[in-house]
Amino acid sequence: MNTQEEIKYEQARKRVQKIKGFYTHAIVYVVVNVMIVAVNIQNLSPGESYFHYKNFFTAFFWGIGLLAHGLSVFIPQWFLGNDWEERKIKEIMEKDKNNKWE
Numbered sequence: 189m190n191t192q193e194e195i196k197y198e199q200a201r202k203r204v205q206k207i208k209g210f211y212t213h214a215i216v217y218v219v220v221n222v223m224i225v226a227v228n229i230q231n232l233s234p235g236e237s238y239f240h241y242k243n244f245f246t247a248f249f250w251g252i253g254l255l256a257h258g259l260s261v262f263i264p265q266w267f268l269g270n271d272w273e274e275r276k277i278k279e280i281m282e283k284d285k286n287n288k289w290e
Contacts, residue, residue: 210261217254221247 228243264272 206261210257213254213257217250221250 224246225243229238232238
Protein backbone atom coordinates (compact mmCIF):
# COMPACT_ATOMS: atom_id res chain seq x y z
CA MET A 189 0.00 0.00 0.00
CA ASN A 190 1.23 3.51 -0.77
CA THR A 191 1.57 5.93 2.06
CA GLN A 192 0.11 9.41 1.78
CA GLU A 193 3.62 10.81 1.43
CA GLU A 194 4.40 8.51 -1.52
CA ILE A 195 1.18 9.55 -3.23
CA LYS A 196 1.96 13.24 -2.75
CA TYR A 197 5.50 12.67 -4.07
CA GLU A 198 4.16 10.94 -7.19
CA GLN A 199 1.68 13.77 -7.82
CA ALA A 200 4.45 16.35 -7.42
CA ARG A 201 6.71 14.37 -9.78
CA LYS A 202 3.98 14.28 -12.45
CA ARG A 203 3.38 18.01 -12.03
CA VAL A 204 7.10 18.73 -12.46
CA GLN A 205 7.13 16.59 -15.63
CA LYS A 206 4.24 18.65 -17.06
CA ILE A 207 6.02 21.91 -16.26
CA LYS A 208 9.27 20.58 -17.75
CA GLY A 209 7.38 19.58 -20.90
CA PHE A 210 5.96 23.08 -21.25
CA TYR A 211 9.37 24.72 -20.80
CA THR A 212 10.86 22.38 -23.41
CA HIS A 213 8.04 23.26 -25.80
CA ALA A 214 8.62 26.98 -25.20
CA ILE A 215 12.37 26.69 -25.84
CA VAL A 216 11.82 24.77 -29.08
CA TYR A 217 9.23 27.39 -30.13
CA VAL A 218 11.70 30.23 -29.61
CA VAL A 219 14.65 28.46 -31.30
CA VAL A 220 12.67 27.38 -34.37
CA ASN A 221 10.99 30.75 -34.82
CA VAL A 222 14.30 32.60 -34.51
CA MET A 223 15.67 30.34 -37.24
CA ILE A 224 12.60 31.03 -39.42
CA VAL A 225 13.05 34.79 -38.94
CA ALA A 226 16.73 34.52 -39.88
CA VAL A 227 15.93 32.58 -43.07
CA ASN A 228 13.13 34.99 -44.00
CA ILE A 229 15.40 38.02 -43.50
CA GLN A 230 18.08 36.47 -45.71
CA ASN A 231 15.52 35.87 -48.46
CA LEU A 232 14.21 39.43 -48.56
CA SER A 233 14.67 41.41 -51.74
CA PRO A 234 16.42 44.78 -51.40
CA GLY A 235 13.94 47.31 -50.01
CA GLU A 236 11.30 44.66 -49.23
CA SER A 237 9.61 44.90 -45.83
CA TYR A 238 9.72 41.94 -43.45
CA PHE A 239 6.17 42.57 -42.27
CA HIS A 240 4.11 40.20 -44.39
CA TYR A 241 1.56 37.79 -42.94
CA LYS A 242 3.45 34.78 -44.29
CA ASN A 243 6.44 35.64 -42.09
CA PHE A 244 4.32 35.40 -38.93
CA PHE A 245 2.09 32.47 -39.86
CA THR A 246 4.08 29.75 -38.07
CA ALA A 247 4.82 31.83 -34.98
CA PHE A 248 1.16 32.86 -34.62
CA PHE A 249 -0.48 29.46 -34.92
CA TRP A 250 2.23 27.61 -33.02
CA GLY A 251 1.96 30.36 -30.40
CA ILE A 252 -1.72 29.52 -29.99
CA GLY A 253 -0.73 25.89 -29.39
CA LEU A 254 1.95 26.95 -26.91
CA LEU A 255 -0.57 29.13 -25.09
CA ALA A 256 -2.99 26.21 -24.86
CA HIS A 257 -0.20 23.98 -23.54
CA GLY A 258 0.71 26.58 -20.93
CA LEU A 259 -2.89 26.99 -19.85
CA SER A 260 -3.30 23.23 -19.51
CA VAL A 261 -0.21 23.08 -17.28
CA PHE A 262 -0.68 26.14 -15.07
CA ILE A 263 -4.39 27.07 -14.97
CA PRO A 264 -5.93 23.89 -13.46
CA GLN A 265 -3.84 24.28 -10.32
CA TRP A 266 -4.77 27.95 -10.01
CA PHE A 267 -8.40 27.63 -11.14
CA LEU A 268 -9.50 24.36 -9.58
CA GLY A 269 -7.41 24.49 -6.40
CA ASN A 270 -4.87 22.17 -4.87
CA ASP A 271 -7.22 19.44 -3.62
CA TRP A 272 -9.78 19.55 -6.41
CA GLU A 273 -8.87 16.12 -7.80
CA GLU A 274 -9.13 14.45 -4.40
CA ARG A 275 -12.48 16.11 -3.66
CA LYS A 276 -13.85 15.13 -7.08
CA ILE A 277 -12.68 11.50 -6.71
CA LYS A 278 -14.37 11.26 -3.29
CA GLU A 279 -17.55 12.82 -4.70
CA ILE A 280 -17.68 10.33 -7.59
CA MET A 281 -16.95 7.39 -5.29
CA GLU A 282 -19.76 8.47 -2.95
CA LYS A 283 -22.16 8.85 -5.88
CA ASP A 284 -21.24 5.38 -7.20
CA LYS A 285 -21.59 3.91 -3.72
CA ASN A 286 -25.10 5.36 -3.34
CA ASN A 287 -26.20 4.22 -6.81
CA LYS A 288 -25.31 0.51 -6.44
CA TRP A 289 -27.99 -1.94 -7.47
CA GLU A 290 -28.26 -4.43 -4.68
